Amino acid sequence: xxxxxxxxxxxxxxxxxxxxxxxxxxxxxxxxxxxxxxxxxxxxxxxxxxxxxxxxxxxxxxxxxxxxxxxxxxxxxxxxxxxxxxxxxxxxxxxxxxxxxxxxxxxxxxxxxxxx
Amino acid sequence: xxxxxxxxxxxxxxxxxxxxxxxxxxxxxxxxxxxxxxxxxxxxxxxxxxxxxxxxxxxxxxxxxxxxxxxxxxxxxxxxxxxxxxxxxxxxxxxxxxxxxxxxxxxxxxxx
Numbered sequence: 001x002x003x004x005x006x007x008x009x010x011x012x013x014x015x016x017x018x019x020x021x022x023x024x025x026x027x028x029x030x031x032x033x034x035x036x037x038x039x040x041x042x043x044x045x046x047x048x049x050x051x052x053x054x055x056x057x058x059x060x061x062x063x064x065x066x067x068x069x070x071x072x073x074x075x076x077x078x079x080x081x082x083x084x085x086x087x088x089x090x091x092x093x094x095x096x097x098x099x100x101x102x103x104x105x106x107x108x109x110x111x112x113x114x115x116x
Numbered sequence: 117x118x119x120x121x122x123x124x125x126x127x128x129x130x131x132x133x134x135x136x137x138x139x140x141x142x143x144x145x146x147x148x149x150x151x152x153x154x155x156x157x158x159x160x161x162x163x164x165x166x167x168x169x170x171x172x173x174x175x176x177x178x179x180x181x182x183x184x185x186x187x188x189x190x191x192x193x194x195x196x197x198x199x200x201x202x203x204x205x206x207x208x209x210x211x212x213x214x215x216x217x218x219x220x221x222x223x224x225x226x227x228x
Contacts, residue, residue, distance in 0.1 A: 004159070033215075042120075042205050042218030043160065056215060091159050104150070105216065107159030 002026070004108035006092050012114045013082060020078045021111045025094030032075050033105060034067055035091040036060070043091055049075060050097060079113075087115045118143050120219035122206055128225045129196050137191040137222045139206030145184040146208035151191050154203045154221065163204075164191075196226045 005024045013019055025032050030051050035043035046065070048056045051072040061067075064082075069075040079086055089112050093105040121140045129135045139149070145168050152160035166173045166182045166189070173180045179192040193200050206219040 035218075040220065042207075042220045045215040045217070048215060058215070093159070104162035104165065107161070109157070109159045 004092055004094050004106050006090075006108035006111050008111055009109065010112045010114075012116065014116050015082055015084060017082055018078065018080045019082060019113060020076055021090055021092075021113075023075045023077070023092030023094075023108060025074070025092070026106055027073075029094035029096050029106070030072065031095045031097055031103075032069055033093040033095075034075070034077050035093065037089045037091055037110070038087075046077075082113075082115050084115050087113055089113075118208065118217055120206060120208060120217060122204075122219040123222040124220065126223040126225055128227060131196060131198060131226050131228050133196055135193040135196045135200070135224055135226070137204050137206075137224065139189040139191070139219055141187050141208060144210075145187065146210050148209040149180075149182055149189050150207040150209065150216070151178075151180055151189075152205040152207060152218075154205055160205055160218075193224075198226045198228055201225050 007022045011019055032049045034046040037043045045058050046061050047067045049069040052069050064080045067077045089110040091107055091110045093107045095103040095105045119142045147168055150165045151163045153163055154160040164173055164175055164180045166180050177194045181190045203221040203223045205221045207216045209216045
């Protein structure tokens with residue numbers, strides 16, 4: 001179990017640029033989640049995949065945000081035309097769908113995005 | 117919409133004492149309530165889960181209670197240690213297919 005890995009760990013970019021983050025979940029996990037966290041707040045849900053299907057998207061996820069999980073393994077989160085308000089920590093988590101909902105989510109250490 | 121309230125101020129506890137953190141929620145009770153630990157610059161780490169039909173759950177020095185009448189969960193760390201210093205997040209989930217809603221967390225500091 002190598003855990004959930006996210007790349008890059010830090011991203012600094014100018015306003016208006018596009019950015020893409022990658023998440024590699026724990027290999028046997030079929031569920032993958034993206035969250036956004038700002039300082040002093042808890043993680044806010046963005047979107048969720050079961051295998052390659054995107055099953056839920058938050059209203060926080062504007063049309064500038066898109067997420068994919070093409071083969072049901074790794075996932076990417078892209079933000080187009082970045083804005084100052086996009087500065088945050090972007091967290092990925094994975095879990096199995098096992099027995100009910102009590103499969104804990106395993107989080108990566110996030111990608112910290114800073115918009116200049 | 118559902119709201120989760122956790123102590124916004126940091127909690128400072130003397131080593132060896134029991135730390136008690138509170139999580140209050142509005143509206144209807146979740147099927148599952150979870151507690152996570154988060155260290156600076158790291159992702160949250162799952163600690164304990166309690167179901168709506170359970171009153172109490174324990175794991176080593178940790179204890180969680182769930183009162184659906186009060187709409188409250190309490191998280192206890194007994195015999196606290198400086199290594200327990202972190203932010204603790206309460207999280208709710210309403211069904212196996214639903215998202216998890218996190219509180220803003222309580223920062224706990226254990227002084228030697």
